[in-house]
Amino acid sequence: MTEPTTVAVLQVRDLVRHYRLPRESLFKSPGHVYALNGVSFDIQKGKSFGIVGESGCGKSTLARNVMALEETDAGSVKILGNEVVGLSFDQLRPLRRHFQMVFQDPYGSLDPHHDVGWIVAEPLAALGPITQEERARRVTEALESVGLKQRDAHKYPHEFSGGQRQRIAIARALITHPELIVADEAVSALDVSVQAQVLNLLKDLQDTFGVTFMFISHDLAVVEYLCDEVAVMYLGEIVEKGRTEDLFSAPAHPYTRILLDAVPKPGSGKKRDRIKLAGNVTGQTEQRSGCSFQDRCPMARDICKIDKPPLINVGPDHTAACHFSGELREKS
Amino acid sequence: MPLLNVTGLSVTLSTADGAARAVRDMNFSLEKGETLGIVGESGCGKSITALALMGLLPERSETTGKIEFNGENLLQKPETEMCALRGNRMAMIFQEPMTSLNPVHTIGRQVMEPLRLHKNMTRAEAKAEAVRLLDRVGIPNPQERLGNYPHQLSGGQRQRVMIAMALSCSPDILIADEPTTALDVTIQDQILELIQSLVREEDMALILISHDLGVISENTDRIMVMYGGAAVETGPTETFFEALSHPYSQGLFAAMPKLGMGRTSRLMTIPGVVPDLINLPSGCTFTDRCPLATAECRNSAPPLRQLTAGHNVACYHLDKARTMKAEGLFA
Numbered sequence: 206m207t208e209p210t211t212v213a214v215l216q217v218r219d220l221v222r223h224y225r226l227p228r229e230s231l232f233k234s235p236g237h238v239y240a241l242n243g244v245s246f247d248i249q250k251g252k253s254f255g256i257v258g259e260s261g262c263g264k265s266t267l268a269r270n271v272m273a274l275e276e277t278d279a280g281s282v283k284i285l286g287n288e289v290v291g292l293s294f295d296q297l298r299p300l301r302r303h304f305q306m307v308f309q310d311p312y313g314s315l316d317p318h319h320d321v322g323w324i325v326a327e328p329l330a331a332l333g334p335i336t337q338e339e340r341a342r343r344v345t346e347a348l349e350s351v352g353l354k355q356r357d358a359h360k361y362p363h364e365f366s367g368g369q370r371q372r373i374a375i376a377r378a379l380i381t382h383p384e385l386i387v388a389d390e391a392v393s394a395l396d397v398s399v400q401a402q403v404l405n406l407l408k409d410l411q412d413t414f415g416v417t418f419m420f421i422s423h424d425l426a427v428v429e430y431l432c433d434e435v436a437v438m439y440l441g442e443i444v445e446k447g448r449t450e451d452l453f454s455a456p457a458h459p460y461t462r463i464l465l466d467a468v469p470k471p472g473s474g475k476k477r478d479r480i481k482l483a484g485n486v487t488g489q490t491e492q493r494s495g496c497s498f499q500d501r502c503p504m505a506r507d508i509c510k511i512d513k514p515p516l517i518n519v520g521p522d523h524t525a526a527c528h529f530s531g532e533l534r535e536k537s
Numbered sequence: 538m539p540l541l542n543v544t545g546l547s548v549t550l551s552t553a554d555g556a557a558r559a560v561r562d563m564n565f566s567l568e569k570g571e572t573l574g575i576v577g578e579s580g581c582g583k584s585i586t587a588l589a590l591m592g593l594l595p596e597r598s599e600t601t602g603k604i605e606f607n608g609e610n611l612l613q614k615p616e617t618e619m620c621a622l623r624g625n626r627m628a629m630i631f632q633e634p635m636t637s638l639n640p641v642h643t644i645g646r647q648v649m650e651p652l653r654l655h656k657n658m659t660r661a662e663a664k665a666e667a668v669r670l671l672d673r674v675g676i677p678n679p680q681e682r683l684g685n686y687p688h689q690l691s692g693g694q695r696q697r698v699m700i701a702m703a704l705s706c707s708p709d710i711l712i713a714d715e716p717t718t719a720l721d722v723t724i725q726d727q728i729l730e731l732i733q734s735l736v737r738e739e740d741m742a743l744i745l746i747s748h749d750l751g752v753i754s755e756n757t758d759r760i761m762v763m764y765g766g767a768a769v770e771t772g773p774t775e776t777f778f779e780a781l782s783h784p785y786s787q788g789l790f791a792a793m794p795k796l797g798m799g800r801t802s803r804l805m806t807i808p809g810v811v812p813d814l815i816n817l818p819s820g821c822t823f824t825d826r827c828p829l830a831t832a833e834c835r836n837s838a839p840p841l842r843q844l845t846a847g848h849n850v851a852c853y854h855l856d857k858a859r860t861m862k863a864e865g866l867f868a
Contacts, residue, residue, distance in 0.1 A: 430798065467726040
């Protein structure tokens with residue numbers, strides 16, 4: 206949107222996903238978990254887009270829907286201009302080479318029965334038949350790009366540490382030369398010193414191959430380090446979106462502000478003054494009128510209970526869904 | 538006399554692959570009302586230290602040294618006496634609120650258990666006290682919650698129940714092992730705030746264990762950094778980050794993404810991985826990853842050297858580490 210030359214690698218429009226709950230009574234209609242309630246965003250080529258939010262805000266549901274791993278209720282997901290919502294498994298298969306995923310748990314996401322070469326080569330099935338030599342060449346290339354060696358292809362996952370396993374998972378995602386990599390909490394399970402290695406690797410891969418990342422994390426510092434753009438989610442909606450610098454320096458939604466304030470910072474020694482969050486995470490099983498954040502918001506007023514604030518522009522490429530975002534930005 | 542005095546504590550766990558030296562020669566003490574933060578990565582021995590203090594280590598382990606609590610060596614106490622202490626004079630909050638509560642008992646029953654056991658309360662007294670405790674840790678409608686099972690509570694609420702249980706007998710020492718790691722940042726904030734205010738009100742000593750330097754630095758008086766089973770640096774929190782000297786502490790701090798750092802700078806990384814506790818070098822455990830390491834480091838453990846009052850570092854190349862700090866030791 207900014208420049209006419211950039212192509213949106215991923216375009217998500219009004220994505221809705223509601224999970225049906227088990228029927229509790231014969232006479233009542235079953236309830237729903239409202240996991241995604243109309244999410245829209247674009248990711249431009251070669252950029253990394255961060256999605257932050259607390260558990261239960263719909264981050265992982267969003268990833269699964271973007272990756273077409275489950276049925277979507279409504280909305281559209283276009284990868285490189287191709288609509289993926291509503292396609293059958295067979296129709297999706299040739300497209301899968303363009304979007305790959307890195308999962309959270311490096312221990313659970315690699316099959317312990319296969320060697321690393323097999324694991325890394327698996328996505329090549331989406332490319333159709335290729336020769337053994339080509340396959341071996343691609344495996345070596347993928348392993349080397351994440352800092353592993355060719356001989357590691359014959360080892361099994363248990364022989365690697367957590368950080369190395371996450372590298373294997375990244376190599377597996379890279380092997381088809383995808384345009385988009387969706388990383389769902391890809392560094393959350395790693396130790397600080399290892400996490401830094403993987404974060405730097407992701408940055409380098411972006412510089413070398415121009416991969417586009419959709420990076421999901423609950424850790425704001427990690428997102429700030431890696432991402433060009435950030436969207437903050439709350440109860441299945443994007444409440445604020447903007448360039449990382451803008452959004453972190455002048456948050457326009459109280460939830461973003463509270464999230465940033467809640468991150469403990471080393472070196473300060475003493476507790477800082479900050480806005481505190483009232484109440485617990487609101488249930489996702491009810492649909493309400495007004496702002497989704499009203500129950501926990503320290504600045505909620507009457508209008509918040511009636512009118513749902515739309516995502517409006519508060520700055521260049523910066524949108525927020527709050528009636529009082531102007532007020533909030535003035536204060537910061 | 539300090540409330541808790543640990544000298545020369547070492548723990549060896551026997552595993553199928555050989556003896557793992559999980560904790561090596563730890564020395565620290567804790568006064569009443571003091572808070573100590575232990576920080577380090579997984580496998581550095583922080584949790585084993587906590588379990589050793591509580592006398593909860595697995596049977597196939599060997600503990601040497603001294604843990605003096607109110608002047609009595611806990612390591613020489615028989616199990617029956619430890620049972621009378623645990624949950625009573627010293628209490629622990631575990632990392633995972635999902636698994637450390639018993640799923641088949643109501644939370645009321647679990648909160649009442651230490652009260653009935655240690656304080657010989659009747660059922661009715663214990664129930665009234667449990668309601669008061671749950672209310673104190675901020676659980677809404679405590680009366681009704683007593684009959685709930687753990688799965689009916691959210692993660693943050695379960696951790697509050699754990700805190701209520703730990704506090705039930707107003708212990709002298711509270712050990713919190715990664716109490717907020719499984720929780721969201723906003724909930725983490727609430728739980729840490731709760732622990733802090735309770736510790737202050739009751740004048741308890743607190744040992745807070747975390748991998749997060751931010752959490753540690755905002756909630757403690759003193760910090761101890763552990764690596765490979767040994768304490769490498771300790772110091773008062775207020776000046777800790779300025780005085781930070783040990784190569785590992787420097788690396789850990791530099792590797793951590795910090796808010797406000799922006800995207801232009803690059804994270805420093807410590808080469809290599811956390812050491813295997815079975816094949817540790819006999820000297821400094823950080824030898825294999827340290828840019829300053831020499832043969833001396835590998836063969837004999839460096840003594841603690843005092844940098845400033847109360848700030849001690851275990852490193853042979855302390856001066857070099859300090860002069861190279863400005864340009865970044867791992868750059």
